[in-house]
Amino acid sequence: MLTAQRMRTLPPYIFAEISQEVRTLERQGRSVIDLGISDPNQPPRPSVSRALCEAANTDSSHRYPPSQGTDALRRQIADWYRRRFHVDLDPDREVLVTLGSKEALVHLSLAVVDADGLVLVPDPGYPAYFMPHALFGFDQATVPLTPRNGFLPVVSLVHAGDLERAQLMFVNYPNNPTGAVASREFWNDLVREARRWDFVICSDLAYADLVYEGRAVSVLEIPEARSVAVESITFSKSYNMQGFRLAAMVGAEEILDALWRVESQINSGVYSAIQAAGVRAILEGPSPEVLESYRARRQLLGQGLTDLGLEFEWPRGAVYFWVTIPAGWSDSETYANHLLHEAGIAITPGTAFGPSGADHIRVSYTRPLNDITQALSKWKIMRNTAPLASK
């Protein structure tokens, strides 16, 4: 056996697996509409791509970038926090540029969790939150997100023994996969619990700009959060820059310093031309047309799923519907497989987001209206012809 024991249970990243399966079907001549991964189809603003090219053509762009991120980008991020949330950040000590948010979220655990510590992970939750356990062997305890609690974690329901050992909690609003949005009161209470039990809050604000009801709140709006919380923002969803791999972690200085030390040992920062494009993206803001397109897609897909008789709560933010699988299907993977192979629609089985997803699927709307319309009509045909044997 040439691989480590942990590889016996470590699957590939679910979305890499789905994409591979989609490509295999496409090579066989099948057409597949991918509502699985959230991979925004619209490009960044032309000015952002231009900024990238211009910066790439300067003399020094090939050099290693500063490992905390360029001064210009860190300053822009701090300005954005001030404009957006009235939060003052010191760009030198409270902003760290990262190579996308996924890897920084996983690496954060190396910076704040001891070998005998524990990570609190929302269930359902973004798959990367489960990686500190799967990759580094940290214990984890799942915190259920249920419709009864507005898909918000209730710390008082977590076992006291787990809270005593907890050193990190991942929290994500607007939420993937449920679409829930959290209020300032929620964050206030959570910060109090984090201070009481002495764990770090990592707020994942990936969908800061994709909110349809209410608003995205930053944990850093709570003054006491400054000692216990960090927040992750990404350029992937707001600016359609997911392939650029550009994000930042902001907040508690001590935690960011530890994360910077981990990151600086593992990677060598983000290409400076990409950071220059990030400066342009923040200066111009998300495109209003792109934001409007998400509203239209949400409306079309939500109506279509309702017409199919499926059950879900309308998402208040992010780009997903978290849908209960229809009665008669044993589990989300069987249903997802059937949708892929019989109807040519890729969606994500809920189990990708934790044990509670066994009876859910996640349908994303990062594809154009046309694709969503086509997927819905294929779905309708499949519903009418689904063989009883597979139910």
Ligand SMILES: Cc1ncc(COP(=O)(O)O)c(C=O)c1O
């Ligand atoms: C909640 C959440 N956090 C983080 C990410 C990762 O974003 P990035 O492209 O910055 O790695 C995603 C991507 O879908 C996400 O849904």
